[in-house]
């Protein structure tokens with residue numbers, strides 16, 4: 286097993302890599318260090334890996350099994366987790382182990398960071414998206430009144446345990462969704478990873494663990510600088526401004542990763558308008574294709590609606606909105622664009638997604 290540490294002024298996270306294709310024995314062995322934890326467990330993972338998880342469940346203080354659905358990432362589920370923690374009689378020295386993808390990790394981590402004013406937290410991400418992004422950097426949260434992550438804390442996990450064996454049971458579409466975040470991370474901070482992705486089919490085995498670790502190295506550097514997302518961390522939102530609007534506008538038929546991939550294309554085209562690398566949109570298109578992700582929206586996405594969704598985005602201020610635009614490899618810039626300027630630029634950019 287290998288170990289990495291990322292620290293900020295306020296906290297540190299150890300990332301433990303278990304064997305790439307190993308079964309969960311190594312994860313269970315590692316978790317033995319935290320006696321009788323409270324578990325928050327993804328229901329799908331629970332049924333797919335029930336035999337492997339049984340010893341862990343048997344030795345836990347209590348368990349909350351959560352369905353990984355965005356609509357359940359809310360304050361009701363959060364209070365149900367608190368109630369289960371109370372019913373299990375856990376104390377301030379009970380560690381919380383959360384096993385699941387982004388929805389379960391964000392919700393479970395918020396419960397851990399608030400119950401009894403904060404308990405030790407261990408995350409075991411089970412989706413590619415969560416492994417390469419959500420598990421590191423301390424963001425916890427639930428949605429409120431239909432808006433994403435409106436209630437949350439910054440509470441980095443003490444330990445993240447990476448076990449890519451979980452990805453064997455991940456549906457293909459969810460795996461591809463994670464690949465969009467891998468491409469985003471490569472664009473932001475790892476040119477070599479981009480070249481590796483270009484030359485390969487889907488990464489697997491040890492190579493996959495290497496891809497995950499490289500992504501976490503990039504994210505770790507960014508998070509160390511700006512844990513609380515007040516400045517430079519915002520570059521991690523690259524592709525997400527157009528991406529989130531596309532996701533809603535498609536009625537969530539586009540997955541998060543599919544929408545972010547298209548968002549990266551649109552935002553790279555915006556950067557070209559401002560002097561960015563002209564070859565980048567084509568390179569992104571080819572990386573997306575290689576990963577089996579869409580490079581156009583298809584006829585069902587009403588671009589007019591998309592445009593108005595973007596202009597109504599709650600992150601817009603009167604002075605403009607901060608975009609994280611890829612000007613080139615490892616050259617993502619935060620640019621404030623006024624709503625007047627956006628109105629001039631967006632229609633042309635969004636039309637490019639229809640080609």
Ligand code: GLY
Nearest residue numbers: 418422424518521
């Ligand atoms: N997923 C973006 C961030 O952690 O800031």
